[in-house]
Amino acid sequence: MIKENTPSFLSPPFCRLPFKAGTFKVETVTLNQYTDFRIPKKPYLDIAIKKMAFEHEFWTLAVTIDHIMEQVYIKVTPTELLISCSVGTNESFLSRYAYCTVYRLMEAHIRSGFYDYYWPDLGGGELQKKFLKLLPSKTGLEVLSRDHLQGLFKPGQFLPKIEKDVIEIQSTYEPKPKKLTYDREKIISYNLLATPFYHFRAINHFPFLIPYQGILNKAKTTIKLFTRHIFDYTKLSAAYKLSPEEKQLNEICFSMITLATVRSTYEGIAELSEAEIRQLNIENFTTLFKLWKLTYPLLHLKDHTYHFYTRGMQEVSENPVKSRLTPCTFNNSKVELCILWKEHPDHYALELLVWIEGKAYQLPNHFDPFFFVATAEKPNEHYLLNSITDCSVLAFFAETDYKLLVLKLHYDMYFKLFEDQLRTVYKFINRK
Numbered sequence: 001m002i003k004e005n006t007p008s009f010l011s012p013p014f015c016r017l018p019f020k021a022g023t024f025k026v027e028t029v030t031l032n033q034y035t036d037f038r039i040p041k042k043p044y045l046d047i048a049i050k051k052m053a054f055e056h057e058f059w060t061l062a063v064t065i066d067h068i069m070e071q072v073y074i075k076v077t078p079t080e081l082l083i084s085c086s087v088g089t090n091e092s093f094l095s096r097y098a099y100c101t102v103y104r105l106m107e108a109h110i111r112s113g114f115y116d117y118y119w120p121d122l123g124g125g126e127l128q129k130k131f132l133k134l135l136p137s138k139t140g141l142e143v144l145s146r147d148h149l150q151g152l153f154k155p156g157q158f159l160p161k162i163e164k165d166v167i168e169i170q171s172t173y174e175p176k177p178k179k180l181t182y183d184r185e186k187i188i189s190y191n192l193l194a195t196p197f198y199h200f201r202a203i204n205h206f207p208f209l210i211p212y213q214g215i216l217n218k219a220k221t222t223i224k225l226f227t228r229h230i231f232d233y234t235k236l237s238a239a240y241k242l243s244p245e246e247k248q249l250n251e252i253c254f255s256m257i258t259l260a261t262v263r264s265t266y267e268g269i270a271e272l273s274e275a276e277i278r279q280l281n282i283e284n285f286t287t288l289f290k291l292w293k294l295t296y297p298l299l300h301l302k303d304h305t306y307h308f309y310t311r312g313m314q315e316v317s318e319n320p321v322k323s324r325l326t327p328c329t330f331n332n333s334k335v336e337l338c339i340l341w342k343e344h345p346d347h348y349a350l351e352l353l354v355w356i357e358g359k360a361y362q363l364p365n366h367f368d369p370f371f372f373v374a375t376a377e378k379p380n381e382h383y384l385l386n387s388i389t390d391c392s393v394l395a396f397f398a399e400t401d402y403k404l405l406v407l408k409l410h411y412d413m414y415f416k417l418f419e420d421q422l423r424t425v426y427k428f429i430n431r432k
Contacts, residue, residue, distance in 0.1 A: 017083060024113035024118060025106065031099065037100070039100065047100050049063050054134060055124060057122070061101060065100060076115075081102070085097050120410070130146070130149070150403060152405045152407075153404055153415060160393055162425055163389050164389070186213065188212070189305055191320060192207060192208075193210055193260075193310055195312065204313070205260040206262060209252070211250050212229050213227040229316075229318050231254070249298045249299065249302075261313055263277045307327075309326075335354055335386075337354060338427040338429060339428050340431065341431065346408055348405070349404070354373050356383070361375035363402050389425065
């Protein structure tokens with residue numbers, strides 16, 4: 001149970017601002033209901049916010065507007081923001097300072113909202129000393145998890161839906177020859193284009209495959225020149241003869257390109273609501289995953305495949321940039337996700353691993369958690385996941401480098417049901 005601690009230096013009333021469902025964000029329409037103040041477009045309003053203290057889960061903020069400073073106090077809960085001010089705030093009204101504080105912080109944290117200000121039951125005492133570190137910074141004070149205790153679960157954070165939804169397209173694969181031979185210098189091969197997970201913004205895209213024209217060196221062992229990416233058959237030179245498998249792969253690639261763009265809820269698309277945009281992204285993701293399932297029986301036979309990190313579709317051009325291509329391979333071995341579980345005196349620790357041929361492997365840091373998984377030993381060897389649930393679980397654990405800590409005082413109410421669901425689908429390796 002999350003405690004309702006109130007520091008002695010604060011006295012009610014607090015204004016309670018409800019978050020948008022499933023987030024830690026206060027919507028502007030909600031904020032505007034509690035005051036007549038507004039941020040003027042002109043002249044620019046000079047607002048400076050400095051974090052002064054974190055005690056009993058309340059933040060003390062020094063807020064300066066036009067060179068006059070007042071104190072604002074905030075506390076984040078799973079469903080609402082509690083806010084008070086040294087002047088003019090009550091249960092139903094926000095002062096100018098309180099209003100400007102929420103507005104500016106939401107503007108600065110448009111995607112995460114107040115999540116980074118949320119440390120339930122860690123506002124003091126031994127648990128805070130063990131799990132958190134308070135550091136001075138340019139903004140006054142930073143609260144961070146201790147380096148060896150990263151991945152702290154917070155009640156109210158998103159938990160993926162767990163289902164047994166393995167997608168089987170083709171369960172058997174043709175074995176890859178130990179060495180491929182080429183009877184020509186000009187070949188067709190494939191680049192995996194992916195966005196680094198930490199750049200997941202409106203301009204980004206899901207991982208997709210794109211064919212390229214390349215010229216081998218004299219020994220026909222490596223690519224000497226990347227000629228161009230092939231977006232459709234009009235871009236394919238007559239000098240490149242396609243095998244039936246390459247024709248099939250290319251058709252899948254062209255379908256992937258049309259589905260890859262991630263539509264953003266911040267684009268302001270008039271004809272689609274936010275819910276419709278989210279649903280469109282989910283449908284495109286699911287269809288892409290099925291296309292990857294069709295692709296793997298053919299792709300794992302190819303040599304000279306590369307990984308190209310982009311920062312969005314605007315970087316996907318006709319001409320591959322050799323310096324930004326990293327060799328990668330696509331392994332057809334059966335893989336499963338599994339979870340290492342440990343109990344500690346005051347918390348539980350979970351680490352996501354990958355199970356390959358009877359052995360558990362750690363995952364590499366900063367790996368793109370979409371359709372694939374890899375091992376820390378061979379981070380450029382891609383294994384295809386089994387299901388959409390696998391993709392969701394991998395993305396969830398990737399937020400904290402595949403390690404998650406759950407305080408025992410939060411476990412029964414906020415996490416146990418999710419863990420029970422995980423145990424019905426994934427292998428757990430229990431260690432005391």
